[in-house]
Amino acid sequence: MKDFANSNSFSGSNPNISDPIESLYIHVPFCTRKCGYCDYYSINSELANFDQYLSGIELELKAILVEIAKNDLQLNKLKTLYIGGGTPSALPPDVMTSIIDLIKREIGFTDVLEFTIEVNPEPVGHQTVLAAIENGANRISLGYQAKQDHLLETIGRLHTNIDFLETLRLIRVYGINNISCDLMFGLPDQRLNDVLQSAKQLIELDIPHISFYSLILEPGTLFYHKYNKRPDLLPAEEVERAMYHSLLKFFQQNGYDYYELSSCSKPGFYSQHNYNYWTTKPYLALGPSAHSYYNGTRKGNARSINKWLADPEKNAEYEKIDLFQAMQEYVMLAFRLSEGFSPQKFNRRFGQEHPFTSELDHLLKQGLIYFDPIRMSYRLTERGLDFANQVFIEFV
Secondary structure, three states, X not given: OOOOOOOOOOOOXXXXXXXXXXXXXXXXXXXXXXXXXXXXXXXXXXHOOHHHHHHHHHHHHHHHHHXXXXXXXXXXXOOEEEEEEOOHHHOOHHHHHHHHHHHHHHOOOOOOOEEEEEEOOOOOOHHHHHHHHHOOOXXXXXXXXXXXXXXXXXXXXXXXXXXXXXXXXXXXHOOOOOEEEEEEEOOOOOOHHHHHXXXXXXXXXXXXXXXXXXXXXXXXXXXXXXXXXXXXXXXXXXXXXXXXXXXXXXXXXXXXXXXXXXXXXXXXXXXXHHHHHHOOOOEEEEOOOOEEEEOOEEEEOOOOHHHHHHOOOOOOEEEEOOHHHHHHHHHHHHOOEOOOEOHHHHHHHHOOOXXXXXXXXXXXXHOOEEEEOOOOEEEEOHHHHHOHHHHHHOOO
């Protein structure tokens, strides 16, 4: 960790404290089967007690609302709601409806602009998706990963490409056109042409938002144990980087805006919920392992449904984010966005000039960032895209 000598010389408070809370995430920790690469907390849906889970969500929400009222925070106009997992479509339809009714009753729903639910393209769960849509969901994040069935089988997905196409058809029959799909690259036995064919299918299907992620071997996952000591079984680093840059170029050539390191969208279809994360705005989160950030405090729920059910507030971990930490995070996350880091926007958010001149100069000399005179912001170079973590580390 760098030693920032001037980190205590700023006056003021973390602006996250006074920002209105406009985003809510709900984690559904149930899956039919855990994928080999997945590090998110989940349990087998066959072992689920859905009534207990619903009670836990209600208990946690009411505890948070008491805290919000006690601290005189603003939560009167929820703008984005995101139900993720896990597999939200693993919930019974009546439980999904009850969760949404709870949010409508306790917070209000009239100002929600974007309500996303994650869906796996499996033959089960369609009635749950319909229940969410009938109760206000207007955006679907549909698991895709790859077009090739052999790759889907390799990474432990339960669907085929035909399942994906059928689920997509049903979602559109239900009236939803705001759809996001995840595409993965750097997979075992995956070739550059596989990646481009997967991307081509999404373009032809007119998917308005596409997120694309490289395989990361997270400790504790099946893939970590299988491939961490056998990197020769994965695409070489230069091939993995070629996949990333080829995707960027391909999407941009087909009318998509590259707006974040791993996200492209057609104009008007960027993820409003995730954009709030990347601009350090407050958000609430419910469910085991879910993370909130509001009132200048980051809260991480227990990665155990039993601990979470026992006492979601007591068994959570808390970290107070002071003003300088908030500044660091703001700049670091700004570099995730294609708009980059704007000193003017920083000034408006914090009421003072940024203290990172030496860090920016160092990154400029390394060729990882450049100053865009049109946007009046610092942005990642093409080399910076490949070494983004080195950029982020400058502000930690």
